[in-house]
Amino acid sequence: MATKIVEPEAGPRSKRAAILAAAVDHFGEAGFEATKWSTVAERVGIGQTALYHYFESKTHCLLTIMRLELQRSHDKFTEATADVAEPVEALRAAVRAAYDVSDQEVLQMRILQNHMDLLSGPRKSKREEAERVAARQLVQLVERDWTNLLVKGMSQGAFPLRDAQLLGASVLGLIVSVWRWYRPSGPTPLSDVSELIEDACVRMVAT
Amino acid sequence: MATKIVEPEAGPRSKRAAILAAAVDHFGEAGFEATKWSTVAERVGIGQTALYHYFESKTHCLLTIMRLELQRSHDKFTEATADVAEPVEALRAAVRAAYDVSDQEVLQMRILQNHMDLLSGPRKSKREEAERVAARQLVQLVERDWTNLLVKGMSQGAFPLRDAQLLGASVLGLIVSVWRWYRPSGPTPLSDVSELIEDACVRMVAT
């Protein structure tokens, strides 16, 4: 029962995409709790109550952003590693793909990281809970992406045998920890980060 | 101007410690936003308004918890690495120290990680802002702890030369990423985590 969320097809007048974009901006820059839901409405150019036509709640919007970002991460991983047979090269490709992101996506990753804890407990309302469950499933999918990569490498003898689950979680943790501090306007270019982490991951995993 | 927060000396009837303990429990288990401030009061056995005798706000309490945990982390690092000259051994000792924690401290680390973003923006009220600044300084101190360790190792030739700042942040990120998912009641014992991460850090950093 891998319940897939049906993306509401966009009516021509729909402001859903605009709301998501504005929400990503504000939640990402100022933080979720620090941004007033009404501010998002203002930015989009509608009254606050109109938001509830598209999202059940402020949190529902947040969870949607998180789910979409998780979906994107998973897709990107899959695409990047699809046709790379050699384990070390696949690992490198996966890491590079993880940092091949737009400024908007940086915000989305930040939002995702800052509110992962939301995914543990159940939600009261239906649609929120649906998004949460979908997001949780995607988290597990992404974790499996990385562990599978490691398992494959281990079975081929490219990586020494260790607890792939734990090692995978650690590699993933290392990679995403960057989104807590990285700022596009900051002193360190993302390419530097990408190179260093790619290198670090290979050292961590390979012989 | 490294403004040090003066810890309010405990009057004999003071419930400050009890409040902090209860807050750590609830904020750590259920999450900060999910726990009602009044619940903490209840647990301690006082009316909600009495909380404001000890803390300016719910957030002020949170920031205090974070600062105390950062202080503890820094102290522990210092103590663990003080008399270890050999860089690799110092690194190992530091990692082991990071995971040598009580269940209560696990909660504190979780709270800290989940609300790091609070430290970026300024706070409106005086005492909150004081705690925030103190915490931010401690974050930098801890980051410097790790980079210094790496710099020392690099200058001694034990570690290959690389951007110590960035590498330090990454090592630290890897270590603390564990607190997002680790549960004392979970299937993986912390000793396993500690060993794997210790190993991973050495691989990341050393030749």
Place this chain on the structure above:
DNA sequence: AACTGAATTGAACTTGGCTCAGGTTGATCA
């Protein structure tokens, strides 16, 4: 007993997310 500061409280205020009952818009089709 009078005094003092710490500790506590009930009642009221504030803010921001949210509900509700209805109004407007525009794509579609006669």
Place this chain on the structure above:
DNA sequence: TGATCAACCTGAGCCAAGTTCAATTCAGTT
């Protein structure tokens, strides 16, 4: 052209939870 209907939007207010405040109790001191 105009009728219809679902999508879209709004003003007025509700409610929960954090917070303020003036007044009170408590414990130790003089």
